[in-house]
Structure formats: structure tokens, C-alpha cells
Amino acid sequence: xxxxxSARSLAQWxxxxxxxxxxxxxxxxxxxxxxxxxxxxxxLHPGLVYTLxxxxxxxxxxxxxxxxxxxxxxxxxxxxxxxxxxxxxxRMAPMVLLGTVLTHLFGGSAGREGTAVQMGGSLADALAxxxxxSPETRRELLAAGIAxxxxxxxxxxxxxxxxxxxxxxxxxxxxxxxxxxxxxxxVGDLVTRGLGIDHTVYPTPTAxxxxxxxLAKWLVFAVAVAGVAILFVEGTHxxxxxxxxxxxSLPLRMAVGGLAxxxxxxxxxxxxxxxxxxxxxVRAFVDPALPESAFAWKLLFTAVTLGAGFLGGEVTPxxxxxxxxGNVLARLLGLPVDLGAAVGMAALFxxxxxxxLALSIMAVELVGASVLPHVAIVATMxxxxxxxxxxxxxxxxxxxxxxxPLLARLMPLRELPSEPPESKGEPEPKEPSRD
Numbered sequence: 015x016x017x018x019x020s021a022r023s024l025a026q027w028x029x030x031x032x033x034x035x036x037x038x039x040x041x042x043x044x045x046x047x048x049x050x051x052x053x054x055x056x057x058l059h060p061g062l063v064y065t066l067x068x069x070x071x072x073x074x075x076x077x078x079x080x081x082x083x084x085x086x087x088x089x090x091x092x093x094x095x096x097x098x099x100x101x102x103x104x105r106m107a108p109m110v111l112l113g114t115v116l117t118h119l120f121g122g123s124a125g126r127e128g129t130a131v132q133m134g135g136s137l138a139d140a141l142a143x144x145x146x147x148s149p150e151t152r153r154e155l156l157a158a159g160i161a162x163x164x165x166x167x168x169x170x171x172x173x174x175x176x177x178x179x180x181x182x183x184x185x186x187x188x189x190x191x192x193x194x195x196x197x198x199x200x201v202g203d204l205v206t207r208g209l210g211i212d213h214t215v216y217p218t219p220t221a222x223x224x225x226x227x228x229l230a231k232w233l234v235f236a237v238a239v240a241g242v243a244i245l246f247v248e249g250t251h252x253x254x255x256x257x258x259x260x261x262x263s264l265p266l267r268m269a270v271g272g273l274a275x276x277x278x279x280x281x282x283x284x285x286x287x288x289x290x291x292x293x294x295x296v297r298a299f300v301d302p303a304l305p306e307s308a309f310a311w312k313l314l315f316t317a318v319t320l321g322a323g324f325l326g327g328e329v330t331p332x333x334x335x336x337x338x339x340g341n342v343l344a345r346l347l348g349l350p351v352d353l354g355a356a357v358g359m360a361a362l363f364x365x366x367x368x369x370x371l372a373l374s375i376m377a378v379e380l381v382g383a384s385v386l387p388h389v390a391i392v393a394t395m396x397x398x399x400x401x402x403x404x405x406x407x408x409x410x411x412x413x414x415x416x417x418x419p420l421l422a423r424l425m426p427l428r429e430l431p432s433e434p435p436e437s438k439g440e441p442e443p444k445e446p447s448r449d
Contacts, residue, residue, distance in 0.1 A: 024193070027193045027194045027197065028193075028197055030141075030145075030147075030151075030155060030158070030194055031158055031193065031194035031195070031196070031197025031198045031201065032197055032198075032201045033141060034134070034137070034138045034141060034155060034158045034159055034162050034194065034197075034198040034201075034202075035158070035162045035166070035197060035198035035199065035200065035201025035202040035204075035205065036201055036202070036205055037137045037138075037141070037162075038130075038133070038134040038137060038138075038159065038162030038163050038166050038198060038202040038205075039162070039166045039201060039202040039203065039204065039205025039206045039208075039209070040205060040206075040209070041107060041111070041130075041133045041134070041137060041163070042130055042133070042163065042166040042167045042202065042206045042211070043166075043205065043206045043209035043210075043211050044111070045111050045114070045115075045126070045129060045130065045133065045167065046126070046167065046206070046211050047211065048111070048115045049114070049115060049118055049126065049290075052115050052116075052118045052119035053118055053119075053289050053290065055119060056118070056119055056120070056121060056288070056289065057285070060285060062119065062120050062121065063120060063121035063275075063276060063279055063285075063288065064276060065120055066120040066121050066122060066272035066273075066275055066276055067269040067270075067272035067273045067276065068269070068272075069116050069117070069119070069120040069122075069272060070265070070267075070268030070269040070270075070271060070272035070322065070323075070324065071265045071266070071268065071269045072116070072265075073113050073116055073117070073265075073268060073324070073325065074263075074264040074265030074266070074267065074268040074269070074323060075265045076109070076112075076113070077109070077113070077264060077323075078263075078264045078265060080105065080109065081105075081109055083103045083105075084102075084103050084105065084106040084109060084110070084132075084136075086408070087110070087128060087132055088128050088131050088132060088327075088406055088408075089406055089407060089408035090102065090106075090132075090135075090408075091131060091132060091135035091136075091156065091159075091160060092181070092182060092406060092408040092409060092410075093408045093426075094135070094139065094156060095153055095156045095157060095182050096182070096410060096424065098149055098152060098153060101139050101140075101143050102135055102136045102139040102140075102156075103136065104136055104137075104139075104140045105136075106132050106133070106135075106136035107132070107133040107136045107137055110128070110129050110132045110133060110325055111129060111133060113324075113325030114126065114128075114129040114325040114326045114327075116325075117319070117324045117325050117326050118289050118290070118326070120272070121275065121276075121279065121285075121288040121289065122272070122275060122288075122289070122319040122324045122326065123275065123287055123288060123289065123291070123312065123315035123316045123318075123319045123331055124289075124316065124319050124320060124324055124325065124326020124327065124331065125290065125326050125327035125328050125329045125330035125331050125332070126167055126290070126326065126327055126329070126330055127163075127164060127167065127168070127327035127328065127329035127330070128325070128326055128327030128328065128329075129167075129325065129326060129327060130163035130164055130166065130167035130168075130327070131159075131160050131163045131164055131327070132163070133163055134159035134160055134161075134162045134163025134164070134166075134198075134202075135156055135159040135160055135163070136159075137159060138155045138156055138158055138159025138162070138198075139152070139155070139156060139159065141155065142155045142156070150190075153191070154188075154190060154191040154194050154195075155194060157178045157179060157182060157188060157191035157194070157195050158178065158191065158194040158195045158197070158198035158199075159178075159198065160177065160178040160181065160182075160195075161174045161175045161177060161178025161179075161195035161196070161198050161199040161202075162174065162178075162195075162198035162199055162201070162202035163202070164177045164178065164199070165177075165198075165199030165200070165202055165203050166199070166202030166203050166205065166206040167206070168213065168329070168376070168380075169203055169206070169207070169213035169379075170203075170375075170376045170379040170380060171196075171199040171200040171202070171203040171379075172196075172199070172375050172379060173372050173373070173375040173376030173379055174195075174199035174202070174203070174372075175192070175195040175196040175198075175199040175200075176195075176369075176371055176372040176375055177369055177372035177373075177376075178191065178195040178198075178199065179191055179192060179195055180368075180369045180371055180372050181367060181368070181369055181372070181406065181409065182409070182410065183409070183410045183411070183412060183424065184368045184402075184404070184409050184410065184411040184412075184415070184427070185368075185411065185412065185413060185415065186412055187371075214292055214295075214296070216295075216296060216299065216356070216380050216381045217296070217299040217300060217352055217381070218352075218381055218382045218384060219299070219350065219352040219353040219355075219356045219381055219382070219384050219385055220350040220352055220353050220384065221384040222349070222350060222353055222384075222388065224387055224388070228349075228388075229391070231347040231348070231349055232357075232388060232391050232392050232395075233395060234343075234347060235340075235343050235347065235349075235354070235357070235358075235392055236361070236391070236392045236395035236396045236399065237395075237399065238339065238343055239336065239339065239340075239358060239361045239362050239365055239392060239396040240365055240395070240396040240399035240400050242309070242313070242335065242336075242339055242362060243362055243365035243366045243396060243400050244400055244401075244403065245313065246313055246316075246317065246328075246332065246335070246362075246366055246405075247366055247400070247403050247404060247405055248403070249313075249317045249321075250316075250317045250320055250321050250405070251407070253317055253318065253321035253322075254320075254321040254322075254323075257270070257271070257321060257322060257323075264323055267322055267323055268322050268323045268324060270322065271318055271319065271321065271322020271323065271324065272322070272324075274318050274322070275288075275315060275318055275319055278311075278314065278315055278318065282311055286308070286311075287311050287312050287315040288315070290330045290331070290334075291312060291330070291331065291334040292330070292334075294308065294312075294334055294337075294338065295330075295333050295334050295337045295338075295355075295359065298334075298337035298338050298340065298341040298351075298355040298359075299337070299341075299351070299352045299355045299356065300351070300352065301341070301351075302341075302345060302351050304338060304341045304342070306342050308338040309334075309335045309336075309338035309339040309342065312331060312334045312335050312338065313331075313335050315331075316328070316331040316332075316335070328363070328366065328367070328405050329363055329367075332362050332363040332366055333359045333360075333362075333363065335362055336358040336359040336360070336361060336362030336363065337355040337356075337358055337359040338355075338358075339358045339362065340354040340355045340356070340357055340358020340359060340361075341354055341355045341358070343358065353384075353385065353388065356377060356380075356381045356385050356389065357377070357385060357388050357389045357392050358392075359377070360373040360374065360376060360377035360380075360385075360389050360393060361373065361389060361392040361393040361396050362396070364393035364396065364397055365393070365396035365397050365399070365400045366400070366404060366405045367404055367405055367406065368397060368400075368404045368406075368409060370390070370393040370394045370396075370397040373389075373393055374386075374389050374390040374393050374394075377389040397415070398415050398416070401415065402414060402415065402427060402430050403427060404427055406427070407426060407427050407428035408426050408427070408428065409426065409427050410424040410425060410426055410427075411424070411425055411426075411427060411430065412424055
């Protein structure tokens, strides 16, 4: 009796998911092509870094004039998934693409996941409004847009699908969006690769059997990863609030941030901490002489860049920080350096973004199955140890990580007090009505 209805639903999600994945794949391909050209140009002409403060003024002026409705970035996409009271402006896609490419061209330390997620979310919402779908379908298409952007920009379609579900509510997966998210992420990845984009190939780590001694080392490793994740999350958020309070003008704030990055660049005397830093990530897998301070410098460069308002994301810089940190910890704990770099790379972002499942899968897609079960153990432990915080303050939480009763409602991390209100019963928190 329900087979025709199920078939129609399957056909709908295959079609809609493929549409979202197609536009996400094209957007990611254009973005990655421009990003590669911008990075190559900066490396050919390192003097461009001196103009980062001027670039900050220009980007800030553009966003001050036309970008106020989209300044929330990834948090705006997550808020829209939950609240759905207004459309994500379509201008978000071209503006964040332009802003991120300029950030990298002039040496800002930022990533690319934020750009991909925002482009995917805005394009998916434009499709949802164009097709006049129901509020529930629109919400699932937004999750598909997140998945399609993330999966296509990193070449990790399964992790992209899980990330699109896991990032929306801490500790809970929205399986109602699983099919469109999976279709969008897989199709997006196929389209991006089909347009000639090649992704970074990371070394395959040494296989290491899990034993009691190895497990004890991973627990120490996880504590260190959680500490660095907390330092990054709190440092970036507090620096952003401090700069916003002291320098209300966005163009001026970004110019000051650009000046600080230039000063740091001259202080360390290397280009390694500018831009994405992918060569150093790969180096962390193979070089036991990687400087012990590399992870700290990249963390500082990234916190200043993003805290000042420059565009981009956190994933690749946190991959850098995590891989470099993992390299150092592996040497201290007697673990294989390549395995330590792989586990640190994934686990640090998992802890900072509250997405341990997606990043465990992503590690397998990037470096192979030899990273299991080590990455899952460290990512889960670090995720729990970071507490009720994350790089996306708009993430909702239904139950505290350490357990206890359900909260009275799905609450954004940014609104969570030090002692969150607890529900007196155990009903499932309700989301705001979207009717």
C-alpha cells in the first residue's frame, strides 16, 4: 500500500539531492580553481602579503555595504535550518567566494570549508524557494547543501553527508535528511572531480594494533587535542568580541587584523603559516623534525585572521594545527609519526566542531582504514572533553555532553549559560514551528 508513496519520496530526494549536489559541485570547482591560482600567485609574489591590511579594508567595505544580511556565515546557515524564518540571501555564494579568494591571495590564514558550506547552503535555499517546497523539505535541502559543499570541496562524500547531519545539533543526527545529504555530497564530489579538480593526497599511516598501552597513549593524546581545541575556540571567539568592541568599523577591524598577520609573518620569517598551509600538513606525516611550535604559530595566525573578520573556514587550518600537534605528541608518546599526524588532523577539528563521527569517517576517506580505530577513540574523547563549546555558536544542543536530562528546548551554544536549565521531564525538545 505504501510502496508507491515510498517510491515517489525516493525519486523526489534523488532528484532534489542531485540538483543540490550539482550546483554545489560546480561552485566548489570554481572556488578551488580560483583558490589554487590565488595561492600560486601569492607564492610567486610574496610581497602581496604586505597589502593584506589594504585587502582587509576593501573586503570589509564590501561586506559593510552589501554583506550585513550574510555576516553570520556558517552560523546563519545553521540558524536557518532550525528557524527557517527567512531565505539565506543568494548573494552569500559569490560574496563569500570572492572574500575567501582575496583573503588567501594576500596571505590570510583561513580555510575553505566555511566558504563551501555557505555557498552550498545559499544555493540550496535558492533552489528550495524557486521550487516552492514545504518548510520541512526546505530544511532537509539546507542540510543537503551543507553536505554537498563540504563533501565536494574536500573530496570526502561520505564524511560530507554525515557532517551535514551532525553539525546541526550537537550529539544528534537528523536521519530524515540522510538521503538528500548523501546524494548531494556524492553528486557534488563527482561533479567537482569531473570538472578537473584534484584533491590533496595524504600519506597512508602505519597500521598499529590497538593494545592497552596504545589506548593509554591515545587517552593522553586526546586530552592534549581537547586542550588545543578549547584554546582555539575560546581564543578566536574572545578575540573577535574584543576587536568588535574596540574597533566597531569592520573595514578598519580587518585592516588592523591584516597588519597583525603581516607582523606575525615577519616575526616568524616563513610563509608556512599563510593561506591553507597544505604542504606543512603533508610534511607533518613524514618529518620527525617538524618544529614543535608549528601548531601554535598556525593557531595564532588563524585566530587573528578569522577573529578580525577575514573570510574562509576553520577546517584546513585546524588540519594543520592538528597534524603538527599530532606529529609532536607522537614523538613524545612513542607512536608512529604519520599515524599521530593523521589522528591529530581529524580529531582536532572533530573536537572544535562537535562532529566526531563525520571526522572519523573523513580520516578514513583521506588517509585509509589504517587510521581506525585510533581516530574514532581520540575524536570521541576530545569531543567530550571540550565541553559545551564549539566554533559554530549557532549549533543547537538537546542534552549536555556528559548526560543528564534533556534540556527544555534545543538551545544554541551561544545562549547556553554556565548552568543550563534542565527539563523536569524527558520529552523531546521541540523546534520552533516553521508553518
